[in-house]
Amino acid sequence: MNELRDLFDGLVADIDAVFLFSPSMSNFEALTEGDSTVVVVGPENTVDADHFVELPIDFTDLEGRVRFGIEGALNQELVEQGDEVVCVSGFMDGAANAIARIQTNDFSPSGVYDLFVNSRAEPGVVRDVFEVAVELGKKGQKGKPVGALFVVGDAGKVMNKSRPLSYNPFEKSHVHVGDPIVNVMLKEFSRLDGAFVISDAGKIVSAYRYLEPSAEGVDIPKGLGARHMAGGAITRDTNATAIVLSESDGLVRAFKGGELVLEIDPEEY
Amino acid sequence: MQSLPDWPEFIRTLFSPQGTFVVSLVVLGIGLLVGFLVWRAARQFMQEMGVPEAVEGTPFERTARSLGTSTVGIVSNLAALFVYIIAITVALNIAQLVQPEAYWTRFTAFLPNLFIAVFAIIIGLIAGDKAKLVVSERLRSVKLPEATVIPELVKYSIFSLAVLIALGQLGVATMALLILLAAYAFGLVFITGLALKDLLAASAAGIYLLLTEPYSIGDEVVIGDQRGIVQEVDMFVTRVENDGQEYIIPNQQVMQDGIVRVRD
Numbered sequence: 093m094n095e096l097r098d099l100f101d102g103l104v105a106d107i108d109a110v111f112l113f114s115p116s117m118s119n120f121e122a123l124t125e126g127d128s129t130v131v132v133v134g135p136e137n138t139v140d141a142d143h144f145v146e147l148p149i150d151f152t153d154l155e156g157r158v159r160f161g162i163e164g165a166l167n168q169e170l171v172e173q174g175d176e177v178v179c180v181s182g183f184m185d186g187a188a189n190a191i192a193r194i195q196t197n198d199f200s201p202s203g204v205y206d207l208f209v210n211s212r213a214e215p216g217v218v219r220d221v222f223e224v225a226v227e228l229g230k231k232g233q234k235g236k237p238v239g240a241l242f243v244v245g246d247a248g249k250v251m252n253k254s255r256p257l258s259y260n261p262f263e264k265s266h267v268h269v270g271d272p273i274v275n276v277m278l279k280e281f282s283r284l285d286g287a288f289v290i291s292d293a294g295k296i297v298s299a300y301r302y303l304e305p306s307a308e309g310v311d312i313p314k315g316l317g318a319r320h321m322a323g324g325a326i327t328r329d330t331n332a333t334a335i336v337l338s339e340s341d342g343l344v345r346a347f348k349g350g351e352l353v354l355e356i357d358p359e360e361y
Numbered sequence: 362m363q364s365l366p367d368w369p370e371f372i373r374t375l376f377s378p379q380g381t382f383v384v385s386l387v388v389l390g391i392g393l394l395v396g397f398l399v400w401r402a403a404r405q406f407m408q409e410m411g412v413p414e415a416v417e418g419t420p421f422e423r424t425a426r427s428l429g430t431s432t433v434g435i436v437s438n439l440a441a442l443f444v445y446i447i448a449i450t451v452a453l454n455i456a457q458l459v460q461p462e463a464y465w466t467r468f469t470a471f472l473p474n475l476f477i478a479v480f481a482i483i484i485g486l487i488a489g490d491k492a493k494l495v496v497s498e499r500l501r502s503v504k505l506p507e508a509t510v511i512p513e514l515v516k517y518s519i520f521s522l523a524v525l526i527a528l529g530q531l532g533v534a535t536m537a538l539l540i541l542l543a544a545y546a547f548g549l550v551f552i553t554g555l556a557l558k559d560l561l562a563a564s565a566a567g568i569y570l571l572l573t574e575p576y577s578i579g580d581e582v583v584i585g586d587q588r589g590i591v592q593e594v595d596m597f598v599t600r601v602e603n604d605g606q607e608y609i610i611p612n613q614q615v616m617q618d619g620i621v622r623v624r625d
Contacts, residue, residue, distance in 0.1 A: 248590035248602060251579025264574050291593050297578045 103193050104178055109171045111161050112188075113181035115139060119188060131170050131177075133161035143170045148208045148219045152360045154183055154190065156204075162196055163205035173197050203353040207346055212331045213245030217294040220269040224278055225337045225344045229358030231279075239339030240282045241323050243303070246332040247291035253329055254301040257286045261299055268294040287322070305329040310350045323347050372455055385456035392448020400441035407433045419490035421483070436483060443476045478527035485523015489516040518545075559611065560597060566612035567596040576622055583621035584610055 110123055114134035120141065123130050132141035135150065145164035151157040158179050165171045175196045183190035208215050221242050232238050243250050261281060267274060269290060278288070278296075286300040305325040312324040316338070323334030328350030336345050337358075346354040373381050407413070416422045416432045425431050430438075493516040500511060521542060528535050571594065576582050580591050582601065587610065589603030599615055601608045 246592070247578045248580075248592040252581075252590060263577075266571065291578055293593055293595065295578070295593070 100191075103191065106176065107178045107193070108175035109165070109177045111158070111165070111177055111179040111181075113157060113161065113179065115180070115188060119180075129170065131161070131165050133157070133164070143168075145170075145205075148215060149222060149356075151356075154181060154192075156356070157181065158192065158194065159202065160204050162194065163202070164209070166196060167205050167209070171196055203348060203351070207333060207348055207353050211245055211333045211348070213290070213292045213333060214294065217269060217290065217292070218244055218333060218335075220294065221290060221335050222344070222346070224269065224275055225335050226356070226358040227275055228279055228282060229337050229342050229344055237339055237342055238279075238282045238337070239319055240278070240337040241287040241303075241319050242290060242335045243287050243301075243323070243326055244290045244333045244335060245292050246330045247289050247295075247297045249330040250289050250303075250326060250332050251297065251301075253305055253326065254287070254289070254303045256298070257300045257302050258284075259300070262296045263298075265296075267296045269296060270294060287326075312347070312350075312352055316345075320345065320347075324350055324352070373457070382456055385452040388455060389448055389452040392444060392452065396441040396444035396448065399444050400437050403437035403440045404433060407436065416487050416491070418494065419487050421486045421490060432483070432487065436480070439476065439479060439483075443472060446472060474530045474532070478530040481523050481526040481530065485520055485526070489519035489523070492516060492519055518549075559613070562613040563597045563611045566616040567594075567598075570594055570599070570612055570615065571596070576620055581623040583623060584608075584615055585618040588623070 107128055109129040109131055110126075111131050111133055112120060112123065115123075115132060117139050120130070120132065120139040124141075129143060130141065131143040131145060132139060133145045133147060135147050137144045137146070143165070145161050145168065147157065147160060151160060158181065161179070162171070162177065165177075166173065171177060173196055177194055177196060179190075179192045179194060180188050181190050181192075182188055208218055211218050221244050225240060225242060228238060228240055261284075267277065274296070281288075281299050284300055286302050288299050289297045289301050291297050303322045303326045305322070306329065307321060307325040310321065310325045310328055312320055317340070320336050320338070323336040323345075324347045326332060327334045327347045334347040336347065337343075338345065342358060344356050344358055345352055372384055376384055412433055413431065422432050425435055493512040496515050497509070497512040500509075525535055525538055525542060528538070574594075576591055576594075578591050578593065581589070582591055584599070584601060587601055587603070587608040589601040589606075589608060591599065592602045592607065593600040597612060599610045599612060601610060
């Protein structure tokens with residue numbers, strides 16, 4: 093067992109910070125007594141930690157969670173580029189059973205933290221739209237897979253860079269994405285062609301929009317269709333965020349500044 | 362109640378001294394029975410009105426619970442006690458066991474007022490606590506330390522009202538207190554009105570703008586000196602953006618200045 097312990101000691105030696113993912117109170121208290129920075133990552137700050145990164149969605153894969161936590165901590169300047177950190181997290185439905193040592197510049201930042209926290213739209217709105225897209229991806233429309241394109245934030249500019257395909261069903265309505273009826277409503281409207289436009293505060297401004305951005309210099313992975321291209325391009329021209337549900341592979345992707353920042357599989361939620 | 366002193370006299374003229382004593386015992390028995398019936402009826406009535414659920418969680422109820430009773434129990438016991446005391450005094454008067462003139466008769470006449478005063482205090486305590494709970498529940502989303510003052514203010518306003526009613530029942534001169542309360546209420550209304558003047562005007566205009574939507578998100582408008590694209594309209598403000606500058610315009614100003622919609 094000694095070799096194993098040595099290996100373990102080597103893993104946690106000389107670290108700058110500890111990342112705890114949804115820790116229990118006792119674990120947290122025991123660790124704060126040490127001298128390294130403790131950063132708590134979770135959907136809620138249940139332990140009243142000083143350094144806290146909020147997880148807006150429930151990442152099921154460990155990498156996504158770790159990536160989000162570290163990017164969030166970098167963004168809040170809790171840790172610095174090049175710091176060595178140890179992440180303690182639950183793996184495969186366990187509680188705090190996995191330990192990983194990661195250098196913060198081991199990976200290039202994907203902007204996933206930026207997507208939720210520093211978007212033009214309110215973080216809650218981005219999260220709500222994300223949940224609607226995931227829900228739609230899971231269930232589809234009457235069992236068949238559907239595609240959908242949501243453009244969130246900077247709605248005035250988006251409206252000026254798009255044109256209506258038909259009458260806007262949301263005209264003079266006051267529907268917000270957090271409202272309970274919205275999931276059903278958007279599911280029904282998702283069989284319409286075109287994009288949904290959602291304002292900074294979450295009001296659904298329009299459906300049936302044909303986006304007309306200039307697609308010049310938009311770099312999205314090859315193989316994605318016109319819906320993704322339109323979504324990616326509109327985020328380059330405006331400060332909006334695009335959340336796209338693919339009809340062909342069922343993945344939910346988010347674009348910001350013309351780049352793909354997040355890709356998740358709805359089935360894993 | 363004023364005719365009460367005459368009744369014992371009348372009964373004493375009708376019966377012999379022994380008969381009077383029996384009558385007084387009968388009156389006492391009836392009084393005890395009526396008291397019990399009042400106690401049961403009050404209990405049942407309050408239970409059916411949903412009083413136990415309504416007072417749940419208020420400090421008064423909690424205090425009552427810790428004393429091994431409940432609000433319903435206290436009020437119904439009070440009502441029964443009131444009937445018992447009346448029965449006992451009437452019986453004593455009839456039997457002439459005590460000097461009837463001075464003290465007891467006036468006490469009987471005063472009893473209902475006392476009962477109402479106690480009742481007003483109990484209702485005031487419960488209503489005050491309940492109102493505080495409701496208000497603080499509403500204000501929970503407002504995470505300001507100053508916001509906790511408002512529920513307390515509501516609570517003590519209701520307490521003072523209850524105390525005033527009780528004192529009025531007991532015949533204490535409450536004129537000065539009443540004037541104080543009036544000044545306080547006026548000040549409260551006046552100051553909140555003054556503080557919320559702009560917000561009220563903005564929301565009145567905002568309701569019109571939201572209902573009729575003379576302009577909507579994405580339109581280019583000129584409001585006063587500001588020209589830009591509408592980004593958001595809510596109850597209080599309209600956000601207009603132009604070249605990276607976002608103007609947040611109060612809705613009453615939108616109504617005052619008028620709106621120019623730019624169409625090209």
